[in-house]
Structures are given as C-alpha cells and as structure tokens.
Amino acid sequence: MANPIAAMESWRxxxxxxxxxxxxxxxxxxxxxxxxxxxxxxxxxxVVLSGAPLYTGRAGGNTRLGPLAGxxxxxxxxxxxxxxxxxxxxxxxxxARAATLVDGRIAxxxxxxxxxxxxxxxxxDLTVWLYRQxxxxxxxxFGVPLFILCGFYHSIADVxxxxxxxxxDPALLWYYPVIVLGNYLGCNVRxxxxxxxxxx
Numbered sequence: 001m002a003n004p005i006a007a008m009e010s011w012r013x014x015x016x017x018x019x020x021x022x023x024x025x026x027x028x029x030x031x032x033x034x035x036x037x038x039x040x041x042x043x044x045x046x047v048v049l050s051g052a053p054l055y056t057g058r059a060g061g062n063t064r065l066g067p068l069a070g071x072x073x074x075x076x077x078x079x080x081x082x083x084x085x086x087x088x089x090x091x092x093x094x095x096a097r098a099a100t101l102v103d104g105r106i107a108x109x110x111x112x113x114x115x116x117x118x119x120x121x122x123x124x125d126l127t128v129w130l131y132r133q134x135x136x137x138x139x140x141x142f143g144v145p146l147f148i149l150c151g152f153y154h155s156i157a158d159v160x161x162x163x164x165x166x167x168x169d170p171a172l173l174w175y176y177p178v179i180v181l182g183n184y185l186g187c188n189v190r191x192x193x194x195x196x197x198x199x200x
Contacts, residue, residue, distance in 0.1 A: 009053065014071050017052035018078020018156055020044075025079070025160035026086045028148065029094040029101075037145035040157075044124070044140050048131045055156060055180075059187035060125040061196055072180065075156045083163025090164060098164035105153060106171045110178050113153060117179035120152035121186020129190060155180045 024043025028036035047054045055072045062068050086094055105113060127143030130136075147154065158179060162172065 011074055013050070013052040014074035015078045016050065017047050017054040017057075017071075018075035018080075018159075019082060020046035020050075020052065020078075021054065021075070021154070021156045022079035022082025022160040024144070025154075025157040026082050026090070026094070026164075028157075029086060029097050029161070029164060030091065032093075032097055034145065034149070037148040038141075040148060041141050041144040043157075044127065044144050045137060048128060048137070048140060056121055056124040056154065056183050056187055057128045059121065059184045060129070061188065061191040072155075076159050079156045079159035080163050083160040086160065086164040087166055095164060095166075098161045099167060101161045102165040102167065102169075105158070106169055106175055110174055113175060113178050114182040114185075116151060117153040117155065117182025118186035118189075119150060120147045120154045121183035122189050123147040123150075123152065123186075124154070124183075125187040125190055153179045153182070155183045 021043040024040040027039035053071045055075050127139045130139035
C-alpha cells in the first residue's frame with residue numbers, strides 16, 4: 001500500500017493542491033461577496049487536512065527555490081484545470097465575475113499588485129502556521145475570507161480566474177510574476193520577524 005504522506009509530497013499532491021484552491025476560487029466566482037469568500041475556504045481546508053503542498057503554504061521560510069518552483073508549477077496546472085471547467089460549464093455570472101476580477105487586477109498596476117499579493121501571502125502563511133500549531137480549522141475559516149475581503153491576490157486562485165475569464169492581455173506578462181513574487185514576500189514576513197523555525 002502506498003504511503004499517503006509520500007503520495008501527497010509527490011506530483012499528485014501538488015496537483016491536488018491546485019485543484020482544491022481552484023475549486024474554492026470557482027465557488028467564489030459562483031457566489032461572490034461574503035458568501036463566496038466563505039465558501040472559498042473549502043480549498044484551503046482541503047489543503048491543510050490532506051497535507052497537499054501549496055505554494056503559499058510552503059513559501060514561508062523555504063530557501064529551496066527549485067522544489068518550490070515545482071510546487072508552483074503543478075499548483076498552476078491544477079488550478080488551470082478548474083478554470084477550464086468553470087469556463088466550460090460555469091454560469092454567466094461566474095464568467096462575468098472572472099472577467100471583472102481580471103480587469104480590476106491588471107488596472108492596479110505592478111506596485112499595488114505586488115502589495116496586495118504580499119498581503120495575501122502574509123495571511124495565508126499565518127493561517128497555515130496557526131493551523132499547524134493548533135490543529136484547529138478556525139484560522140483557515142477566518143483567514144481565507146479575510147484575504148479575499150481585503151482585496152488581496154492569491155497566485156494560485158488567480159490562475160482559475162484568468163483561465164475562466166478567457167481573455168488575453170499583454171499586461172499578464174508582468175502581472176502574474178509580480179503576484180507570485182508578492183505572495184513569496186508576504187509568506188516570509190513571519191520568518192523575518194521570528195527567524196527560521198527549528199526542526200526536531
């Protein structure tokens with residue numbers, strides 16, 4: 001029988017993390033507002049309970065950029081697959097909401113996008129860390145709606161939005177790398193304050 005922990009650390013777990021966040025993002029597109037922000041938490045609840053490697057869950061304190069890039073890449077694939085699903089069978093409201101989200105993000109420009117992505121990275125890193133410390137889902141159930149209602153940007157969820165919007169803009173060439181970097185910076189604020197965690 002396969003080791004479930006090893007399976008989660010493989011490409012399958014990385015793909016699953018992207019799918020879970022994509023499903024949460026799809027729920028947000030379907031509902032919008034506070035209900036959508038709340039239902040989005042399904043994605044991160046699934047990630048922390050399964051142990052699937054998520055870019056924003058692993059970026060804090062991770063100095064091994066090669067493995068982190070591998071996590072990011074497969075997270076993107078999983079989230080993009082859900083974006084295609086939303087594009088194929090989502091409601092008109094979902095698709096319109098995706099287009100509005102993408103237009104609004106690009107309009108913010110590089111600096112504000114970086115700042116908003118850093119805010120998301122900070123919240124997600126603290127949320128995952130608090131879950132690991134307490135094994136309570138309360139930080140997750142509040143942390144996810146918090147970053148959405150603050151208008152912050154999650155690099156994996158945004159893949160689902162971008163694919164569902166089905167529109168190309170040259171600004172995406174700067175936008176996506178900027179939010180990936182912003183998430184990374186935000187995820188490492190805790191490390192900057194407290195230093196690297198000791199492992200036993």
